[in-house]
Amino acid sequence: MTPRTILLVEDNPSDIDLTRRAFEKSNILNPLVIAEDGQEALDYLLGTGIHAERDITQTPALILLDLKLPVLDGLEVLKIIREHDKIRRIPVIILTSSRQEQDVAAGYDLGVNSYIRKPVDFHQFMDAIKTLGLYWLVLNELPPPVS
Numbered sequence: 001m002t003p004r005t006i007l008l009v010e011d012n013p014s015d016i017d018l019t020r021r022a023f024e025k026s027n028i029l030n031p032l033v034i035a036e037d038g039q040e041a042l043d044y045l046l047g048t049g050i051h052a053e054r055d056i057t058q059t060p061a062l063i064l065l066d067l068k069l070p071v072l073d074g075l076e077v078l079k080i081i082r083e084h085d086k087i088r089r090i091p092v093i094i095l096t097s098s099r100q101e102q103d104v105a106a107g108y109d110l111g112v113n114s115y116i117r118k119p120v121d122f123h124q125f126m127d128a129i130k131t132l133g134l135y136w137l138v139l140n141e142l143p144p145p146v147s
Contacts, residue, residue, distance in 0.1 A: 003030040003031065003061070004030060004058070004059070004060060005030060005031045005032070005033050005058075005060045005061065006023075006028075006030045006031070006032050006033070006060055006062045006063075006064065006137075007033050007035060007041065007044060007062070007063045007064070008032055008033065008034050008035070008064045009035045009036075009037075009038065009040075009041040009063065009064065009065045009066055009069065009074065010034065010036070010064070010066045010069075010095075011037060011066065011068075011069050011070055012066075015066070015118070016034055018122065019032070019095075019129065020032060021122075022122075022125055022128075022129035022130075023129060023133070025126055026126060026129050026133055028129070028133040028137065030061060030137060037069050037070040037071040037072065038069045038072025038073060038076060038077040039071040039072050040071075041063075041065070041077055042072070042077060042081075045059075045060075045063075045081065045084075045087045045090075046084065046086075046087070056086065059086075059087060059090055060090055061090075061091075061136070061137060061142060062090070062091050062092075062093065062136050062137065063091070063092045063093065064093050064095045065077060065078060065092055065093065065095065065096075065112075066094075067094060067098050067103055067107075068096070068098070074094060074096070075110060078092055078094070078107065078110045079110050082110060082111040085146050086146050088111075088146065089143040089144075089146060091113045091114075091136060091140070091142070091143075092111075092112050092113055093112070093113060093114045093115075093132065093136070094112050094114070094115045095118060096115075096116075096117065096118060097117065097118045098117070099117060114136075116128060116132065
């Protein structure tokens with residue numbers, strides 16, 4: 001069985017590269033799909049727009065969601081995810097540099113599974129990704145897809 005994808009919703013090329021490197025160094029082998037704005041993430045999840053041909057029964061194991069995104073911000077994306085029956089159970093982790101208390105509160109109010117602040121140091125970031133991968137991809141029991 002091939003590992004399920006991880007959807008990374010991030011618009012900063014440096015953060016995308018940093019996340020890829022951290023996944024590689026942590027031996028997380030799940031394919032990483034990148035969406036560079038909120039609308040692209042929803043298109044991927046719902047099989048619309050540029051992802052209209054995608055098999056939407058193959059849901060990601062996990063969504064890593066930045067907050068500061070073009071087109072639709074992360075909180076709006078999270079709200080829409082939680083409103084859609086077919087994708088609402090996918091674990092969503094906000095992975096952001098925002099330290100704003102209202103962002104943390106809003107994320108949890110909208111149903112985020114976890115809120116992680118990006119460490120500035122690469123080694124700290126790698127440790128965070130390794131721990132995240134161990135918990136969410138190995139230890140955590142994923143919910144069954146909604147039929």
